[in-house]
Amino acid sequence: MPSFNYRSWRPQSRPHAAFRSIGLMAIASVLFFGLVGNSSKASLKANLQQVRISKIDGSNLDGELLELSQASVRVRTGDGEQSVPASEIGTVKLASPPASVKPPVSVLVTVDGSQLRFDSLTGKGEEWTVESASWKLTSPLSSKQLVYAQLKPFEANLEGPWRDILAETITSDGLILTRPSGELTRVGGTIVEVRQSQVAFGFDDQKLEMSIEKLLGMTWFQPTQPRITPAIEVVTVDGSIWNSTRLDWKNDRLEIETPSKVLGSVPLANILEIRFGTANVRWVSSAEKLGATVDEWGNWKFLSPSTPSAFQPRFVRATSSRDPGAANQDLLFSLPGTYTFRAPEGVARLESRVERTQRGDFRAELQIEVRQDSEVIYSGTLAPDQTVLSIQAAIASEKRITLVVKSRSPSQTGTEVQWKQPRLLR
Known part of the structure; x- marks a missing residue:
């Protein structure tokens, strides 16, 4: 029987050492990638807060965004904190422009002149819901806040007729369609409800159901001519323009209120620019x-x-x-x-x-x-x-x-x- 030398025997520690090495590597990987991930998130957050203020006098001010409202913008620069009054600001932009997106083809225009590009529009009476991937409404819209919705793009030669229809004096809601001849026409009546892909429309004491696919647009009757007041324009990445009289930046989102009390919320990452200068200018076309x-x-x-x-x-x-x-x-x-x-x-x-x-x-x-x-x-x-x-x-x-x-x-x-x-x- 072969002898066994207890003194020369040592535990076979190599496999255990290998396992320990693998464990340490796994832990290190988790820590490394976790730190990288956290660092990326921190970097992203920092990038979102870096802005450029372009002043009316032509100068620029770069810094970390600390506070933003309709009255002023406060940033931290290398020389300390600075607060710039809205009356001195032309535009505010993110230092890192947001990723571009394909804008929705539909646009809703409100009585205060805001142009909101949307993915879906549903509602009836005094409660309308508009959805977008770039922003959200924080309260439903009323039909009293709506002027028209363009539901699909059209050829350049129809821009003139489209504007002529919108400029007409109307006494009722309406649907805008394209005739077989290619001409635009407006059918007057009452927009009862919009749901999914259908529009319920009151016409000559009858309720008609029509596919949205057949419509170019819809108009809502307003008894009094909308008065558009100068306002700050918030331009979002999808091409929407919010005419804003109140701005409040909270938790990397911009809370917006328009002159007609449309309430919205936009992630700071989805804002192309904030045009403070437009509060001092109006266009004759509007x-x-x-x-x-x-x-x-x-x-x-x-x-x-x-x-x-x-x-x-x-x-x-x-x-x-x-x-x-x-x-x-x-x-x-x-x-x-x-x-x-x-x-x-x-x-x-x-x-x-x-x-x-x-x-x-x-x-x-x-x-x-x-x-x-x-x-x-x-x-x-x-x-x-x-x-x-x-x-x-x-x-x-x-x-x-x-x-x-x-x-x-x-x-x-x-x-x-x-x-x-x-x-x-x-």
């Missing part, structure tokens, strides 16, 4: 329209009775922008005429520039005027050799303002001009 006329010329009587309305001044999208918002609308005068609107509350100055279009070689001399009620408060001449005339006029809020283009040319040739993005300032 002001209450009171009327538009076109001057007659020698052969006018031989044309169709509907011809004058086709040449009335109207807003068109600025060629330099793809955004159809109010800030990017030019007022086109195809012929001499007038465009009248009511100056919103709080504005004191009109600014624009009148530019000739590139159609034709002949240029007529044009007289450009701005009238407040019946008084001419600005008058200028666009000579044949001029292409641009800058306009500035002091105005009073709530007054009737008329933009005028006049010509002595009997044929009205060479008279087409655009008022470029006419705006109203405080």
Whole structure:
């Protein structure tokens, strides 16, 4: 029987050591990746709080966001904490821009001018729910807060007819459809309910059910013309624009209240920019329209009775922008005429520039005027050799303002001009 030397025997510790090594490696991995994960989260949070304030005077201020409201923005910089009043701010942006998303095709416009892109819209009566992946409403909407919903995109040639329908004086809700001929039409009635993919619509004492797929848009009747007041614009990553009068930053979310009491909440990570400067500016395209006329010329009587309305001044999208918002609308005068609107509350100055279009070689001399009620408060001449005339006029809020283009040319040739993005300032 072989002998066993107890003194030379040692425990076989290698496997146990290997197991211990594996255990230590696993623990180290957990700790390492946990720390990396926490570090990434901390870094992300830090990035979300880093902002750039672009001031109205042209300077920039970079820092860590500490406080944000409609009155001011407070940041921490290398020189300490600084608070910037809203009146001095142009825009506020995240230092790290949010990831881009494909914007929803549907947009809801409220009575205060907010443009909310949405994924779904359901509701009836005084309770409407709007859902979006980029923001959320913190309370339901009332039909009294709604102006129209564009449910799908349309071709550029329909933008004019679409705006004409929205500008019509209405006495009821309506559905906007495309005729087989390709023309747009509005059917008046009552929007009873929207659920899933169906719209219940009251028409001639009947309740009709219609697929949303067949609609281009919906309009809600408001007994009084909505008054849009200057407000801070919060632009979200999906292209929504919230006209805001109250902002409150809490736990990396921005709580928003609009002039018509629409309440929303947006993660800071989903905000493209906050435009404080817009609280001091309004656009004529969003002001209450009171009327538009076109001057007659020698052969006018031989044309169709509907011809004058086709040449009335109207807003068109600025060629330099793809955004159809109010800030990017030019007022086109195809012929001499007038465009009248009511100056919103709080504005004191009109600014624009009148530019000739590139159609034709002949240029007529044009007289450009701005009238407040019946008084001419600005008058200028666009000579044949001029292409641009800058306009500035002091105005009073709530007054009737008329933009005028006049010509002595009997044929009205060479008279087409655009008022470029006419705006109203405080």
